[in-house]
Amino acid sequence: MSNITILKKKIKNSNDNKDIKISFIIPCKNEQDNIKMFEQKIIENTDSNEYLFGDDKSTDETSNEIEKLIKKLTEKKIIKYKGPGICKSENVYKGIDLSDGDIIVIYDADLTVSFNDVKFSIDILKNT
Numbered sequence: 001m002s003n004i005t006i007l008k009k010k011i012k013n014s015n016d017n018k019d020i021k022i023s024f025i026i027p028c029k030n031e032q033d034n035i036k037m038f039e040q041k042i043i044e045n046t047d048s049n050e051y052l053f054g055d056d057k058s059t060d061e062t063s064n065e066i067e068k069l070i071k072k073l074t075e076k077k078i079i080k081y082k083g084p085g086i087c088k089s090e091n092v093y094k095g096i097d098l099s100d101g102d103i104i105v106i107y108d109a110d111l112t113v114s115f116n117d118v119k120f121s122i123d124i125l126k127n128t
Contacts, residue, residue, distance in 0.1 A: 020126055022049040023101025027083060027091040028066070029056040031109040035065035041115050042069075042076055051076065052099055053109075054091040056083030 028035065035053070042051060053066045066080045081098055083091035092106055103125055105118055 020103060021101040022047060022103050022105060022122060023095075023099035024049060024051045024105045024107050025054065025092055025095035025099060026051060026107050026109050027054045027056060027088050027095065028058060028062050028109045029083070029088075030058045030060045030062060032058070032061040032065050034109045034111060035062060035069060037111055038109075039069060039072065041111070042073055042078070045115065048077070050079065050100060052079045052081060052095045054081050054083040054095045056088070056091045057085035 026038075038051075053069075055063045055066060063080070066078075070078045070080060079098065081094060083094060095106075096104055103122055105122070107113065107118070
């Protein structure tokens, strides 16, 4: 069984679920190798999602790998922010504050949850 957290903000006066924005909050600390794996997953996702990578004071090349991803996938909305370095939850809270999405997906940088599972959950939320 996998763990994933998906939150839905209250949407006012929305009649068209196609316009619902999805924000992926991805807290990162020393995840340089895992960031590289996101490229294909982001490319495969044809929805106009935003991806917020919160680098939580990594001591490896995580920050540089996020920058490479941003430069390579310019057609996608990818944001890097500095996590507070206190704990994962504070990193996530900062990402939520910076996000524009109607639905927020808190996604671990190690890609342990399938993007298909995430899409399934989002589709359910879009129709509630």
